[in-house]
Amino acid sequence: MLACGLEMLEALAIVLAVGISRRFRDSLIGAAGAAAALALLALVLGPVLISRVPLEPLRVLIGAFLLLFGLEWLRKGVLRLAHLRSPSSSFKEFVEEQEELESLPLPPPGQPDWAGRTIAFKGVLLEGVEVILIVTALAAHPSGLAPALIGAGAALIAVVGIGLVAHQPLARLPETHLKYVVGIVLSSFGVFFAAEGLGVSWPGSDAALLYLAAAFLAISQLQIHILTRETEREAVAV
Amino acid sequence: MSETLRQLRKLVLGETWTLPIGVACALGAVGIYRLLDDDDTWWHHAGGFVLLGLVALALTASLAGALRARRR
Numbered sequence: 001m002l003a004c005g006l007e008m009l010e011a012l013a014i015v016l017a018v019g020i021s022r023r024f025r026d027s028l029i030g031a032a033g034a035a036a037a038l039a040l041l042a043l044v045l046g047p048v049l050i051s052r053v054p055l056e057p058l059r060v061l062i063g064a065f066l067l068l069f070g071l072e073w074l075r076k077g078v079l080r081l082a083h084l085r086s087p088s089s090s091f092k093e094f095v096e097e098q099e100e101l102e103s104l105p106l107p108p109p110g111q112p113d114w115a116g117r118t119i120a121f122k123g124v125l126l127e128g129v130e131v132i133l134i135v136t137a138l139a140a141h142p143s144g145l146a147p148a149l150i151g152a153g154a155a156l157i158a159v160v161g162i163g164l165v166a167h168q169p170l171a172r173l174p175e176t177h178l179k180y181v182v183g184i185v186l187s188s189f190g191v192f193f194a195a196e197g198l199g200v201s202w203p204g205s206d207a208a209l210l211y212l213a214a215a216f217l218a219i220s221q222l223q224i225h226i227l228t229r230e231t232e233r234e235a236v237a238v
Numbered sequence: 239m240s241e242t243l244r245q246l247r248k249l250v251l252g253e254t255w256t257l258p259i260g261v262a263c264a265l266g267a268v269g270i271y272r273l274l275d276d277d278d279t280w281w282h283h284a285g286g287f288v289l290l291g292l293v294a295l296a297l298t299a300s301l302a303g304a305l306r307a308r309r310r
Binding site: 060063064067068071072074075076078079084085187190191192194195198199200201202203208212215216219220223227230 | 251252253254257258260261262265268269272278281282283285286289290293294296297298300301304305308
C-alpha cells in the first residue's frame with residue numbers, strides 16, 4: 001500500500017500542478033486517459049502472467065521485479081540519509097512542475113489545452129506503470145491477489161483524500177524516510193519470492209520476511225554510516 | 239517519444255545499470271548453480287541467505303558507484 005501510495009502521490013503532484021497552473025478540467029481529462037490505459041495494461045498483464053507462466057519461474061520473475069524496484073528505492077534512501085542526494089519531495093516536484101507550466105501559453109477558453117492534457121497523461125501513466133508492476137508482482141503470489149488489490153485501493157483512497165485538501169499536506173510528508181522503508185519492504189519481498197522460486201524453503205516460512213527486512217535495515221544503516229563518515233572525512237580534507 | 243522511453247527504462251530498471259546488472263548476476267549465478275548441483279539439501283535450507291548476500295553486494299556496488307561519481 002505504501003509503495004503504491006508514494007507512486008500515486010508523485011502522479012498527484014503532476015496533476016495538481018497542471019490543474020493549478022492551467023485548467024483542472026484538462027488536467028483531469030489527461031489523468032483519466034492515463035488511468036484508462038493503465039487499467040487496460042493491468043487487465044492484460046495480470047491474467048497473462050498468472051495463467052501462462054509456471055509457478056516457480058513466475059516467483060523468480062516477481063522477485064526480480066520487486067528487487068529492481070526495492071533496491072533502487074533503498075539505494076536512493078541510503079544516499080539521501082547520508083546527505084549525498086537531496087531529500088525526496090513531491091511538494092518540490094509540484095512547485096517545479098507548476099513553474100515550468102506557467103511559461104507555456106494557455107489556449108483561449110472553450111478550446112482544449114493539449115499541452116496540459118499531455119503532461120497530466122504522461123505523468124500519471126509513467127508513475128502508474130510502476131504501481132501496476134508492483135501490484136501484479138504481489139498479486140501473482142498464491143493468496144496475494146486480494147491483499148495486493150486492497151492495499152492499492154487503500155493507497156488510491158488515501159492519495160485522493162490528500163489531493164482534495166492539498167497542497168499543504170504534501171509538504172509535510174516525510175517522503176525520504178517513507179521511501180527508505182518501502183525500499184526495505186520491497187527488497188525483502190523480492191529476495192523472499194526469488195529464493196522460493198529457486199527452490200529455497202525459508203526457516204520460519206512467511207516469518208522470514210521479518211528477518212529479511214531486519215537484515216536489509218542493518219545492511220543499509222551500516223552503508224549510511226560508512227557513506228556519512230566518508231563524506232565528513234572528505235569535507236575535513238578540503 | 240524517446241524521452242518517454244528513457245523515463246520508462248529509468249522507472250523499471252532504475253537510474254544506474256549497476257543494480258539491474260547486479261540483480262541479474264545474482265539470480266543468474268544461483269540459477270546456474272541450481273542447474274549444476276545435484277545435491278540441493280543445503281541449498282534448500284540456506285540458499286536464500288546466499289541470495290541475500292549477493293543482493294547486498296549488488297546494492298553496495300551501486301552505492302560505491304554513486305560515491306565515485308560524486309568525487310569526479
